[in-house]
Amino acid sequence: xxxxxxxxxxxxxxxxxxxxxxxxxxxxxxxxxxxxxxxxxxxxxxxxxxxxxxxxxxxxxxxxxxxxxxxxxxxxxxxxxxxxxxxxxxxxxxxxxxxxxxxxxxxxxxxxxxxxxxxxxxxxxxxxxxxxxxxxxxxxxxxxxxxxxxxxxxxxxxxxxxxxxxxxxxxxxxxxxxxxxxxxxxxxxxxxxxxxxxxxxxxxxxxxxxxxxxxxxxxxxxxxxxxxxxxxxxxxxxxxxxxxxxxxxxxxxxxxxxxxxxxxxxxxxxxxxxxxxxxxxxxxxxxxxxxxxxxxxxxxxxxxxxxxxxxxxxxxxxxxxxxxxxxxxxxxxxxxxxxxxxxxxxxxxxxxxxxxxxxxxxxxxxxxxxxxxxxxxxxxxxxxxxxxxxxxxxxxxxxxxxxxxxxxxxxxxxxxxxxxxxxxxxxxxxxxxxxxxxxxxxxxxxxxxxxxxxxxxxxxxxxxxxxxxxxxxxxxxxxxxxxxxxxxxxxxxxxxxxxxxxxxxxxxxxxxxxxxxxxxxxxxxxxxxxxxxxxxxxxxxxx
Amino acid sequence: xxxxxxxxxxxxxxxxxxxxxxxxxxxxxxxxxxxxxxxxxxxxxxxxxxxxxxxxxxxxxxxxxxxxxxxxxxxxxxxxxxxxxxxxxxxxxxxxxxxxxxxxxxxxxxxxxxxxxxxxxxxxxxxxxxxxxxxxxxxxxxxxxxxxxxxxxxxxxxxxxxxxxxxxxxxxxxxxxxxxxxxxxxxxxxxxxxxxxxxxxxxxxxxxxxxxxxxxxxxxxxxxxxxxxxxxxxxxxxxxxxxxxxxxxxxxxxxxxxxxxxxxxxxxxxxxxxxxxxxxxxxxxxxxxxxxxxxxxxxxxxxxxxxxxxxxxxxxxxxxxxxxxxxxxxxxxxxxxxxxxxxxxxxxxxxxxxxxxxxxxxxxxxxxxx
Numbered sequence: 001x002x003x004x005x006x007x008x009x010x011x012x013x014x015x016x017x018x019x020x021x022x023x024x025x026x027x028x029x030x031x032x033x034x035x036x037x038x039x040x041x042x043x044x045x046x047x048x049x050x051x052x053x054x055x056x057x058x059x060x061x062x063x064x065x066x067x068x069x070x071x072x073x074x075x076x077x078x079x080x081x082x083x084x085x086x087x088x089x090x091x092x093x094x095x096x097x098x099x100x101x102x103x104x105x106x107x108x109x110x111x112x113x114x115x116x117x118x119x120x121x122x123x124x125x126x127x128x129x130x131x132x133x134x135x136x137x138x139x140x141x142x143x144x145x146x147x148x149x150x151x152x153x154x155x156x157x158x159x160x161x162x163x164x165x166x167x168x169x170x171x172x173x174x175x176x177x178x179x180x181x182x183x184x185x186x187x188x189x190x191x192x193x194x195x196x197x198x199x200x201x202x203x204x205x206x207x208x209x210x211x212x213x214x215x216x217x218x219x220x221x222x223x224x225x226x227x228x229x230x231x232x233x234x235x236x237x238x239x240x241x242x243x244x245x246x247x248x249x250x251x252x253x254x255x256x257x258x259x260x261x262x263x264x265x266x267x268x269x270x271x272x273x274x275x276x277x278x279x280x281x282x283x284x285x286x287x288x289x290x291x292x293x294x295x296x297x298x299x300x301x302x303x304x305x306x307x308x309x310x311x312x313x314x315x316x317x318x319x320x321x322x323x324x325x326x327x328x329x330x331x332x333x334x335x336x337x338x339x340x341x342x343x344x345x346x347x348x349x350x351x352x353x354x355x356x357x358x359x360x361x362x363x364x365x366x367x368x369x370x371x372x373x374x375x376x377x378x379x380x381x382x383x384x385x386x387x388x389x390x391x392x393x394x395x396x397x398x399x400x401x402x403x404x405x406x407x408x409x410x411x412x413x414x415x416x417x418x419x420x421x422x423x424x425x426x427x428x429x430x431x432x433x434x435x436x437x438x439x440x441x442x443x444x445x446x447x448x449x450x451x452x453x454x455x456x457x458x459x460x461x462x463x464x465x466x467x468x469x470x471x472x473x474x475x476x477x478x479x480x481x482x483x484x485x486x487x488x489x490x491x492x493x494x495x496x497x498x499x500x501x502x503x504x505x506x507x508x509x510x511x512x513x514x515x516x517x518x519x520x521x522x523x524x525x526x527x528x529x530x531x532x533x534x535x536x537x538x539x540x541x542x543x
Numbered sequence: 544x545x546x547x548x549x550x551x552x553x554x555x556x557x558x559x560x561x562x563x564x565x566x567x568x569x570x571x572x573x574x575x576x577x578x579x580x581x582x583x584x585x586x587x588x589x590x591x592x593x594x595x596x597x598x599x600x601x602x603x604x605x606x607x608x609x610x611x612x613x614x615x616x617x618x619x620x621x622x623x624x625x626x627x628x629x630x631x632x633x634x635x636x637x638x639x640x641x642x643x644x645x646x647x648x649x650x651x652x653x654x655x656x657x658x659x660x661x662x663x664x665x666x667x668x669x670x671x672x673x674x675x676x677x678x679x680x681x682x683x684x685x686x687x688x689x690x691x692x693x694x695x696x697x698x699x700x701x702x703x704x705x706x707x708x709x710x711x712x713x714x715x716x717x718x719x720x721x722x723x724x725x726x727x728x729x730x731x732x733x734x735x736x737x738x739x740x741x742x743x744x745x746x747x748x749x750x751x752x753x754x755x756x757x758x759x760x761x762x763x764x765x766x767x768x769x770x771x772x773x774x775x776x777x778x779x780x781x782x783x784x785x786x787x788x789x790x791x792x793x794x795x796x797x798x799x800x801x802x803x804x805x806x807x808x809x810x811x812x813x814x815x816x817x818x819x820x821x822x823x824x825x826x827x828x829x830x831x832x833x834x835x836x837x838x839x840x841x842x843x844x845x846x847x848x849x850x851x852x853x854x855x856x857x858x859x860x861x862x863x864x865x866x867x868x869x870x871x872x873x874x875x876x877x878x879x880x881x882x883x884x885x886x887x888x889x890x891x892x893x894x895x896x897x898x899x900x901x902x903x904x905x906x907x908x909x910x911x912x913x
Contacts (some may be wrong), residue, residue: 151646305790326793346791349783355777359792362777369772520878 005068005160005191006051011060013046020046021318024060024209024217026474028160033182033192035206037199037235041433043169043215044195045087046160053077064160078104083153084162089145091137098133101152118352124151128184142291143174150181161185162193167201171290172459172492179205197431199228199242200460207474211235238434242440244464246483247447249282254510255300255332255451256420261311263475266536271297272310273475276508279420279451284442286483287455288491291403294475295455296337299424302453303335304328315420331358336409337455338425346409349398353390354378356397357412382411382457386437412439421445424455459488470508473497480507566890567628574883583872590869592864593745595899600871604750612821613831615755616641616814618855620837622766623810625809625846629770630783630803636683636698637834639705640808644676646709647820649735649825653721656738664739665820672816673809679705681801688797702834713827722825738825755817760852761811766846779803839888872894 006028021043028034039042039244051057051062053074061068064080071077077084089410091100098120120133124147131147140148146166151162163182167175182192182205196202203223211218211234218234224484232240257278265271271294279285287295300306302313304325313320315331322330336346347356354375365371379393386407390400397405410426421531423442428437442465443454456462460467463483471478471494493499501507575585595610597603604701620637627634656664683697712722716730724733743751770776776798782789789796790892806816819825840858844850865880 014549252813281719302789304793324793329793337791346788348781350784351780355780358777359788362774365774367772370774370777372772456831 001484003030004028004063004415005065005208006193007066008047008051009063011047011050011057011062013050013055013057014045019215021057021077022215024215025213025539026192026217027220029194030065030191031186032187032207032222033186033194033205033231035202035209036193036195037202037209037231038212039214039235039433040211042210042431043389045164047212048164048195048325049110050191051077051082051160051162077211078156078158081157081159082162083156083160084164084180084254085146085153085164087147087164089149091145091148092136095142095297096136097131097148099328100148101133101155103154120151120155120245123129123155125296127151127154127181127188129181129453130175142169143171143177145349146170146178147214154185159189160191160193162195165197166194167196168457171495172488173496183531191460197459198255198458199231199432202231203228206485223265232432235431240436242432242434244436244461245443246464246467247443249447249449251280251283252281252449253512254278255281256315256454257312257314257316257452257513258302258510259312261298261301261313262309263294263301263308265294265297270309272472273477274300275472275475276506277470277477277480278508278513280455280508280510281419281449282446283467284446284452284454284465285480287453287464287472288459288462288469289472290495291457293472293495295424295472297475298472299335299337299422299453299455302328302422304331308326311395328414329416332417332419333422334413334416334420336413336420336424336426336516338409338428347397347405350396351419351424352396353383353388353408354393357382360416378412378415382415385543386411386441406434407437408439414441414445420451420453422453422455425457426454427461428457435461459491463491464486471495476500477502477508480532548900548902551899551901557838561620562894566894567887570886571882571888573886574869574879577700577879577882578616578875579700579715581874583875585750585789586877589867589874593860595864596859596867596871600635605749606863606867608751610859611753611756612818613863614859615753615759615821616818616831617833617840618852619759619762619817620833621644621851621855622763622838622848623807624812624837625844625848625851626779627807627843628769628808629846630779630800630806632684632687632783632800632803632807633695633697634680634683634807635810635838636680636701636710637694637811637836637837638830639698639702639834640676640811641818641830641834642702642705642709642779643679644672644812645819645825645829646712647675647812648739648816648819649722650737652739652819655731655779659890661739662742665741669813670817670819672812674812676812676815677805677809680804680811681900684801685802688800697775709825709829712826732825734824736795738821739821740787740818741817743909753821755821759817762813763848763852775799790851809825822899836884843888843891845865 003028007025008026011024011026012019013023016033024043024047026047034049034088036044045303046055049072051055053071053076056072062071063240064082069080071080089161092103095103098116101120102116107172117133124133127149131144137145137148146169150161166178167197170178173292177229182194186192193206208220208222209226209231210220211231213235228242232242259276261275262270263272272528277285287298289295291389293315297306301308304323304327308321315333316329320328320333321332337344348359354372357378358370358372358375362370365374376393382388383390383393388400388404388407388411390404397408400408404429406426412421413421416451421442426438426442430438440456446452454462454466463486466483469483469486469493470480473495475499478497478499481490481501494501557680571589577580578585578588595606597606620641620809624634624637647650648671651668652664655667665698668829679701680698683694683701686692686697687694710837712720716723719731722732741754743753746752770779778789778794781794782796782799786796789799811834815829818829832853836858840851840854844854861880865883866877869875869879
């Protein structure tokens with residue numbers, strides 16, 4: 001009989017009346033990469049947390065390398081050789097990389113020795129990592145932090161490594177690098193469990209795939225003997241069309257035009273640097289960029305939540321710079337931004353769905369009182385049309401599961417009938433099924449002639465959903481490309497600043513601009529107009 | 544073999560009440576142990592305390608009037624604090640705002656009382672006390688929105704500023720100081736009961752129901768409606784829940800913060816006016832610690848306005864009762880109420896854990912990883 005690195009038998013875990021895991025069997029062979037697949041709330045993270053000692057199963061047994069064990073704490077888990085890289089990094093910002101690793105040492109002694117850097121450098125190079133052990137965490141990019149987390153678990157001699165959605169925050173190039181490292185670790189005899197929502201990654205990296213659905217174990221299949229459609233069907237429980245539609249709509253004149261926009265971030269440094277773009281009605285303009293390269297500031301500026309440094313924004317020919325958020329909402333511009341914690345902006349988590357519906361229109365009610373009846377009707381409508389799973393309209397939003405929370409937000413935004421929708425990370429952390437619901441919502445709006453700015457993370461999705469994609473790198477516009485002509489690699493290069501299309505010609509200025517006085521300097525108008533012509537011409541040919 | 548802590552979905556109301564009752568009983572039990580150690584019969588003591596010595600007492604109506612005199616400022620202050628707390632503005636400055644309110648109300652009584660009719664004096668006392676206390680509260684609110692200072696520290700420190708102003712007034716025998724008795728050699732606060740006192744409604748032949756009690760109940764209803772149904776109340780909830788969301792919804796967050804802090808502090812000022820307008824004299828212990836106790840009341844009631852009135856009523860029974868009982872049992876100081884109050888708060892918080900979680904025993908025989 002083959003010895004498994006991990007064998008979980010009949011694992012059940014409940015939280016109150018919610019069954020997170022029910023009678024789950026999972027095996028991980030030595031030296032393999034197992035992908036754990038499942039929708040939101042299917043119990044993946046709960047299951048993994050039982051391996052890392054955060055939760056204890058209600059019943060069932062866990063064997064590590066053939067020996068039945070009881071994991072009572074993260075400390076136990078570490079001793080058993082299990083290392084988990086969490087979705088949200090657990091690092092001390094002001095410490096160096098090496099000190100973050102040393103922190104968990106059992107007998108660190110009183111003196112910090114210089115040799116700790118050498119030790120860690122050694123491990124890093126062994127697995128082909130590129131990490132400076134003396135660098136402070138607050139100076140690190142997201143990918144570096146992740147590398148550090150992985151080195152941390154390797155340092156403590158983990159033989160089994162669990163990665164919870166490691167690719168969610170990485171660029172294409174970084175994902176490639178991570179996968180190289182994972183393959184190397186596999187060769188060294190490590191066993192790896194990787195949680196991800198992205199099927200193409202599952203197909204690329206894993207040896208086997210274990211599938212969970214609604215807390216139940218469905219099956220484990222060999223990756224080489226399956227395909228994306230079959231996996232989705234097993235995960236969702238029914239056939240799902242994996243193609244994202246990109247309906248073509250007659251485009252209108254530009255609804256929102258942005259010219260030479262510069263915005264500062266909270267720290268006072270430049271977040272958006274002289275960016276031009278425009279959105280027509282009936283089109284989805286994607287915004288691609290590495291996390292934190294000005295997307296948030298851009299969204300906030302358009303919504304009137306953040307003052308701009310210079311530049312112009314016009315909506316249907318009217319200037320919107322300096323207007324209050326309320327006035328901008330009234331013009332029909334809706335902004336929704338899903339931050340990392342999914343609740344920070346746009347929803348009041350402890351308040352009911354009804355109350356959240358009222359957020360932007362509570363002032364409309366006559367007199368000093370709010371109109372809850374209206375809110376309740378709207379809540380019922382959103383729950384019905386978007387299939388939000390909730391006990392009632394009076395349930396606090398916080399109590400809903402991630403996917404349902406994220407339906408409430410676009411539900412509210414759309415019912416107000418906007419003509420421009422700014423949406424950032426609307427499917428952040430959502431499973432395939434819910435994501436497709438959101439894409440459908442956006443496409444329906446597009447068909448109605450709404451202009452949509454879609455700030456996204458997943459390049460595959462953006463390439464198939466958006467009409468055009470603008471790429472930002474450190475707040476600078478790297479170019480606007482037609483989605484059906486662009487490739488992932490090209491976007492990746494633009495996101496990292498290696499490819500700058502704006503050097504050849506201006507991007508993001510509409511031919512039929514509604515700017516009455518073209519403010520571009522003497523030589524620019526021609527080139528700008530030319531550029532637009534070229535873009536639209538080449539686009540037309542393809543269409 | 545072992546125990547698991549498991550999260551509850553919902554805790555039915557009756558069960559919750561049981562937990563809270565059990566917490567109070569447990570606190571009384573702890574108190575009983577202390578009493579036994581001192582050598583006092585706990586049953587007799589508690590009897591005296593909870594009846595507030597009214598049984599068989601010919602002047603029981605006086606006890607009720609005294610009780611209400613303590614209840615009004617505590618309930619109103621707690622309600623006022625809950626307004627700020629709902630917005631997650633930690634107004635710890637109830638004491639200071641109360642003191643400023645009472646000094647202002649007394650000043651109005653001394654300065655305007657002699658030339659104005661009593662009803663007008665009383666109204667002016669309320670208005671000026673509210674304005675002064677409200678502005679005093681605004682200091683911390685303004686510093687917070689302008690410089691991002693911590694309102695907990697600011698309001699806390701401002702308590703001491705107010706307290707020492709009161710001490711200064713109470714101990715400085717000078718010709719300008721109209722707060723003190725003129726004839727007395729030692730500094731003693733002058734009474735203004737004849738200049739500015741709230742009217743009472745006689746019920747029966749002896750009992751007088753002070754109008755402040757009715758006003759406080761009305762304000763309680765008003766605040767309940769305000770928080771639950773008004774646009775401004777809605778704004779307070781959103782700002783308290785998520786500042787980012789409030790900005791996003793186009794609310795003027797800074798204005799909402801200032802408005803709410805002012806209202807919270809102004810209501811505390813009103814509580815102070817009620818207090819001095821009932822007792823008719825200033826004192827250095829005029830607050831009776833309502834600024835502190837009010838925080839406990841607001842949290843025990845989980846910021847629910849009706850519950851604040853219930854909790855405030857119970858806490859007042861403890862306080863008034865322990866003073867009465869101290870008269871019978873000379874060994875037990877009236878501070879015993881404070882100890883009991885602390886024990887109740889502590890155990891209610893412990894009961895809160897049981898409301899949220901339950902402890903289940905893992906059955907034997909089942910295969911687990913224990």
